[in-house]
Amino acid sequence: MTSCSTVRKMFLMKVGYLRNVRYLTDSVAGNYQYIKVSKVGSRSNVGLIQLNRPKALNALCNPLLKEVAQAMTAFGKDSSVGAIVLTGNEKAFAAGADIKEMEDKTYASWMTSNMHQDLDCVAKVRKPVIAAVNGFALGGGCEMAMMCDIIYAGEKSRFGQPEILLGIIPGAGGTQRLIRSVGKSKAMEMVLTGNQITAQEAEKMGLVSKLFPVEKVLEESIKLGEKIASNSQIANMVAKECCNAAYETTLKEGLHLEKRMFHATFATKDQKEGMAAFVEKRKANFTNE
Ligand code: CAA
Numbered sequence: 001m002t003s004c005s006t007v008r009k010m011f012l013m014k015v016g017y018l019r020n021v022r023y024l025t026d027s028v029a030g031n032y033q034y035i036k037v038s039k040v041g042s043r044s045n046v047g048l049i050q051l052n053r054p055k056a057l058n059a060l061c062n063p064l065l066k067e068v069a070q071a072m073t074a075f076g077k078d079s080s081v082g083a084i085v086l087t088g089n090e091k092a093f094a095a096g097a098d099i100k101e102m103e104d105k106t107y108a109s110w111m112t113s114n115m116h117q118d119l120d121c122v123a124k125v126r127k128p129v130i131a132a133v134n135g136f137a138l139g140g141g142c143e144m145a146m147m148c149d150i151i152y153a154g155e156k157s158r159f160g161q162p163e164i165l166l167g168i169i170p171g172a173g174g175t176q177r178l179i180r181s182v183g184k185s186k187a188m189e190m191v192l193t194g195n196q197i198t199a200q201e202a203e204k205m206g207l208v209s210k211l212f213p214v215e216k217v218l219e220e221s222i223k224l225g226e227k228i229a230s231n232s233q234i235a236n237m238v239a240k241e242c243c244n245a246a247y248e249t250t251l252k253e254g255l256h257l258e259k260r261m262f263h264a265t266f267a268t269k270d271q272k273e274g275m276a277a278f279v280e281k282r283k284a285n286f287t288n289e
Pocket residue numbers: 055056057059060095096097098099100101136138139140141143162163166169170171172174
């Protein structure tokens with residue numbers, strides 16, 4: 001007899017984007033309208049969030065962002081999840097904040113909205129997050145990808161900060177994270193022209209870590225997530241915190257923090273296990289303690 005979860009897996013693979021994911025597991029509890037959430041990988045230890053508003057090219061409307069924040073927070077708390085993959089579909093990772101929703105906004109309505117708070121959850125989750133990008137990653141979509149720790153992208157993806165063409169400026173990191181990622185001249189060219197760049201240019205600039213054929217991006221991102229999830233979750237979190245601190249601190253302060261955090265890892269059972277496993281020539285079994 002075919003179980004419900006098997007039927008669901010077959011359905012998800014048939015409908016397209018997830019067809020190349022070998023290990024699709026049950027959907028995670030949660031009543032989501034604009035995203036799909038599941039745990040994937042052979043050990044179901046990678047949290048997958050797929051933006052699912054295809055008709056609007058995954059434009060980041062408020063309810064979608066609320067759901068992303070909810071799912072990110074849930075994966076952040078779920079001890080069985082060691083890494084998170086955030087993706088869209090083959091046509092769009094996300095084409096930006098929802099222009100139709102924003103059109104009539106005022107200063108007061110921005111000040112009282114939670115949109116940025118919800119979007120910021122992508123950057124704030126303490127577990128490693130991989131963006132698996134295909135198609136358009138524009139405006140808030142590019143900014144959302146940059147909030148992730150590593151970007152894997154499809155060969156046909158396009159990145160850009162087109163806000164200037166709408167008479168506004170990037171509002172979720174496009175003038176800050178992009179500069180830090182690709183340098184001032186390239187970032188300012190993107191911000192001031194609104195021009196899109198190709199996946200190949202994005203990789204050359206260092207915005208994207210690796211490029212893959214369109215149909216392989218998600219699979220490769222999940223494989224990367226599985227590799228990262230096999231580490232000590234504590235070491236992953238500490239490494240992420242230290243890498244992110246490099247954006248905020250002087251070199252001297254950053255090196256000091258790194259040294260202290262390095263010392264702190266010696267207070268964990270995972271350090272003892274990792275080093276014992278090396279000495280005993282076996283695979284480490286981290287327990288996140
Ligand atoms: N907001 C709302 N709807 C959007 C959208 C967006 N950002 N991007 C695309 N859509 C909608 C379109 O309106 C269209 O819907 P309808 O069929 O109902 O008209 C549907 O998605 C498909 O889009 P297109 O017909 O335009 O598709 P295309 O393939 O011809 O063009 C595109 C694709 C070049 C990405 C084009 O849609 C586009 O330029 N989108 C807007 C990109 C943009 O300016 N993003 C920045 C938004 S501002 C922002 O993000 C602020 C911030 O920093 C937080």
